Amino acid sequence: MPLLRRSSVNSKEKLRKLADEELMERVADCDADAFEVVLERHADAAFSLAYRICGRRSVAEDIAQESFLALWRSGERYDRARGSVRTWTLGIVHNRAIDALRRSGTHDRRRASDEGIEETLEASERTEDQAVENAVSSEIRGALGELPSDQRKVIELAYFGGFTHTEIASMLDTPVGTVKGRMRLGLQKLRSQLQGWQAVGG
């Protein structure tokens, strides 16, 4: 009966050698094994992002779960020209997490933008070794940390806290134009850093 189910170990190993984009072509054809490989690759990142934003394990689980089911159900809409599977997946997670955060009230949103993941994760849940192995991850954290605090603040309030620029302006008692300018300057500096690493790495 399961027409599209490929459950042998061999086929799973073959799937693991495929690029995300090739896997998504199979996901669009209801290939659950291909989806499982996508899940293997990105579940940690999705859960981590949801946890970072929401700060509660149960909420983060729900968001990551619903995001992956949305990915599964809309797999045929994935367009590789619009970005990587990872970016697409984490975009879904981010949108859902911010929606949940906005429903939860200002206090949680402020916490999400104020706290680093260090404060939201229990020690036993940290897998810092993975992060250390991920040079890009640590570099981006470092680059964020090196931004002037007023630029980092507005980026974190917006991205991790889900605040709009007018809310941030009110919160910081700063003109809207200044907030937008800080966002732009901060992102441009991060971009310069990213390009520098790519030049070094590539």
Added chain:
Amino acid sequence: MNPREAESNCEHREDAAAYVLGALEHDEHERFREHLTGCALCRAEVGELQPVVDELPASVLHASAPKEMRERILATVRSEAELLGAAGIGADRPAKAARPWYRRNDFALGVAAAASAGLAALVAVLIAVGGSSHTKVVPGEGLGTARTAKVSLTRRDGHSELVVRRMPQPALGRIYEVWLKRGTGEPKPTNALFSVTNHGSGAVDVPNLHGIREVLVTSEPAGGSLHPTTEPVIRVALGTA
């Protein structure tokens, strides 16, 4: 400002960073998105800044996704893969329209008719998903213009979601509406209205199904109807919910 200056400067350019961070107000966001279609300068700005925002998730320290969460996801996915992959559910069912379909006494017998056509396993059986005691995926059937649609209803912890694939888009000015039917009575309208993508995919949350025997979908005028105005295009038989 002369055209050359206009090309090198745009009053909306400052909005690009807030746009890629999702920090514009809703109406501003929509206006800026429209503006992007006609402003190469802002498109270039967004093109430069969006990849930076796409990297921000990497700034988060990694935590391992719970094993139970992965298992729940895979259990649901495998069940839906089997159901959505099954072909020919309810195809070519003959339809009569002498009376409104929801007033016909024999409507509730549709499941039995389907069983006689050899479709019982797909139509009438609740399939419990392994790996999660709270998740069930119930197969549905496409009817009429949607007879080639693949339909499933996922139920988990009191939450239900109707998922369709290969579903035709509703006609212009119309929308799909979900109805809930108890026993032989007239189906009750819900606020679950949905459309589908160009590829025929769609999903909609379905209200509380306690005591509901059938979930139905009809094509209705935009905004929905209080009584069905067309024949169902989707039916999910729940048996005893």
